[in-house]
Amino acid sequence: MYITDYELFEVPPRWLFLKLTTSDGTVGWGEPIVEGRSHTVVAAVEELLDNYLLGEDPTRIEDHWQAMYRGGFYRGGPVLMSAIAGVDQALWDLKGKQFGAPVHELLGGRARNRIRVYQWIGGDRPADVGDAAREKVDAGFTALKMNATAELRPIDNPSAVSDAADRIAAVREAVGEEVDIGVDFHGRVSKPMVRRLAAALEPYDPMFIEEPVLPEHNDSLAAIRESTTIPIATGERMYSRWDFKEVFETDAVDLIQPDVSHAGGITEMKKIASMAEAYDVSVAPHCPLGPIALASCIQVDACTPNALIQEQSLDIHYNETSDVLDYLADPSVFEYHDGFVDIPDGDGLGIEIDEEHVREQRGNVDWHNPVWRHDDGSVAEW
Ligand SMILES: O=C(O)[C@@H](O)[C@H](O)[C@H](O)CO
Numbered sequence: 001m002y003i004t005d006y007e008l009f010e011v012p013p014r015w016l017f018l019k020l021t022t023s024d025g026t027v028g029w030g031e032p033i034v035e036g037r038s039h040t041v042v043a044a045v046e047e048l049l050d051n052y053l054l055g056e057d058p059t060r061i062e063d064h065w066q067a068m069y070r071g072g073f074y075r076g077g078p079v080l081m082s083a084i085a086g087v088d089q090a091l092w093d094l095k096g097k098q099f100g101a102p103v104h105e106l107l108g109g110r111a112r113n114r115i116r117v118y119q120w121i122g123g124d125r126p127a128d129v130g131d132a133a134r135e136k137v138d139a140g141f142t143a144l145k146m147n148a149t150a151e152l153r154p155i156d157n158p159s160a161v162s163d164a165a166d167r168i169a170a171v172r173e174a175v176g177e178e179v180d181i182g183v184d185f186h187g188r189v190s191k192p193m194v195r196r197l198a199a200a201l202e203p204y205d206p207m208f209i210e211e212p213v214l215p216e217h218n219d220s221l222a223a224i225r226e227s228t229t230i231p232i233a234t235g236e237r238m239y240s241r242w243d244f245k246e247v248f249e250t251d252a253v254d255l256i257q258p259d260v261s262h263a264g265g266i267t268e269m270k271k272i273a274s275m276a277e278a279y280d281v282s283v284a285p286h287c288p289l290g291p292i293a294l295a296s297c298i299q300v301d302a303c304t305p306n307a308l309i310q311e312q313s314l315d316i317h318y319n320e321t322s323d324v325l326d327y328l329a330d331p332s333v334f335e336y337h338d339g340f341v342d343i344p345d346g347d348g349l350g351i352e353i354d355e356e357h358v359r360e361q362r363g364n365v366d367w368h369n370p371v372w373r374h375d376d377g378s379v380a381e382w
């Protein structure tokens with residue numbers, strides 16, 4: 001069996017799907033995406049396929065991973081690692097179909113029967129966010145995630161801090177003590193404001209604060225972790241074991257959030273998770289993405305003892321155009337019960353892509369990262 005062809009599909013809201021075809025007619029799907037940069041990743045995937053992978057035996061995944069990673073000399077970063085990630089997912093999907101087994105069986109078998117999921121809540125005012133939280137808990141979710149703030153000045157006034165505290169207070173009030181609330185700082189917050197915000201949020205017992213600082217400031221994370229009892233999470237903008245090693249070695253995190261479509265795919269995510277296990281760090285895979293990325297995450301969660309909870313983007317606030325389930329021939333594979341999703345037992349990634357729908361939606365993408373500005377016109381983190 002060898003790889004004969006590939007096709008890429010840019011689809012709404014902001015995703016990119018890869019289809020690999022082999023000489024015996026088996027098809028594998030992957031999701032190589034950087035949100036807002038799909039054309040760039042298309043070019044990177046084309047380079048991997050045209051210059052190396054076409055004509056190769058798809059079963060040698062580790063060898064292909066090494067060749068794709070090391071072979072280019074320049075390595076790492078979101079674009080190259082997301083291209084490798086999507087190819088890697090498609091190779092695992094092919095392997096599962098070849099051996100008639102789910103990917104997690106090939107990776108060692110189940111370490112759990114189901115994985116807990118969390119649900120995003122939007123809303124800017126406390127009342128809105130409280131109502132949104134109640135609605136999701138009524139729908140069965142037991143864990144929620146919200147943004148901490150919109151743009152924040154590097155040194156801001158007391159109301160900026162109290163607004164953030166009021167919002168989580170409204171959520172805690174609405175859902176009680178048995179629901180987990182993650183708070184995403186989104187790398188928007190400067191080091192001094194992290195200390196103030198964390199202190200203000202601490203009384204409401206968040207499950208974690210996420211990206212309290214941007215990954216380029218990970219050298220300050222250990223001190224931030226020392227300054228609060230709130231668990232520290234980060235990782236959606238870290239792309240390999242080599243990017244993660246500093247946060248383990250400096251005891252800077254409690255929870256990592258690698259993205260299976262950004263951090264080198266299933267092969268690399270499993271290794272990152274094993275490194276985390278050695279440091280007593282949990283894993284909550286990042287996934288505001290499409291169905292192939294979510295399926296890939298769940299395959300890793302299934303066989304990873306330190307997987308804690310899974311992000312997913314069903315019914316997420318910015319998916320006005322298209323939802324995860326729209327692309328599946330059988331959406332019941334992602335049905336949630338009591339805030340958990342079952343581990344699928346289908347071959348490969350365990351999903352069947354509705355290719356006709358993918359073709360209909362192809363190219364219908366209009367999503368760009370916004371540019372946020374402070375009052376004085378200067379650019380803010382978003
Ligand atoms: O944790 C999350 O899901 C967010 O930080 C998203 O990754 C971000 O808005 C870019 O899509």
Ligand SMILES: [Mg+2]
Pocket residue numbers: 184186210211236
């Ligand atoms: Mg985030």
